[in-house]
Amino acid sequence: MVWKNVDHVYSLAITAVVGIDLSGNSLTLEIPNGLTTLLGLRYLNLSGNHLSGYIPGDIGNLVLLESLDLSRNQLRGEIPRGFADLKSISNLNLSTNMLSGRIPMGDQLRTLDDPSIYSNNLGLCGFPLEDCVSSSTPTQPETSLDEDREALWFYCFVAAGFISGFWLYLGFLFRRETWRYSFYQYVDNMQAKVTKNIRSCISCFQVKGPE
Structure with a gap:
């Protein structure tokens, strides 16, 4: 094993490794899954790569x-739930990555x-950072928008019911000739009254003249 530019030869099984420090290099790609098989590992530093x-x-x-x-x-994505099983962890640093989601x-x-x-993981939330906003709980603007939509639908149904009832009522009246004649007579009377009132106002204005 080449570590810090020094060759190390281990005669024991690799599981006996208790500490690995590969910080400040130019390591790329993903963290090898094999590291999680080093069950005796106590210290792991892969920072600054x-x-x-x-x-x-x-x-x-x-x-x-x-x-x-x-x-x-x-590093991106969520912090694995397995972090909750790290019973001995006392020193942790996950800052300056692209991690997101709830902290286990x-x-x-x-x-x-x-x-x-x-810090410097804009997508993280939960203790000890700010609480996560549950996606199942709508925000205040969304709640207000939903209430406005419900009110609009209610008024539309009321208006539609009123219009339907009005036309049904007229249809019922117009089936009988006497009712139809009364309705037309009522409309003519109202039109005559409105015309008379308008002529009276115009005459009054002409007599008095503009002030």
């Missing part, structure tokens, strides 16, 4: 891990209440 992709989902297998630094990379909760993670652990 160009790692992309997602954090391995089975990282919770590293139950002895005490320190994990993945800061200053291009676990008994040990609750003791890490420093927000800088997750």
Whole structure:
């Protein structure tokens, strides 16, 4: 194994490795899934590289891990739920990545209440950052818009019912000749009254003249 420009030869199984520090290099691509098989690992530092992709989902297998630094990379996606299984973690740094979603909760993670652990990840929310906004709960503007739509539909149904009832009523009246004649006579009387009132107003204005 070449580590910090020094060749290391291990006679024991690789699972005996308790610490790996590959920070400040130019490592690319994703974090190898093989790292999560090093069950004896206590310290892992991959900060300051160009790692992309997602954090391995089975990282919770590293139950002895005490320190994990993945800061200053291009990691994306959600923090795996397996983080809640890191019972020994006491030093964590995931800042300056492209992580998103809700921060997992676990008994040990609750003791890490420093927000800088997750800083410069615009998509993260949850303790110790701001609470996540539930997608099932509509925001106030959305709620107001829904209420306006319901009110509009209600008024439309009321208006449609009124118009339908009005025409049905007229249709019922017009079936009988006597009612139809009365209706026409009522309309003619109203028109005559309106015309008379208009002529009276015009005559009054001509007599008085403009002031």
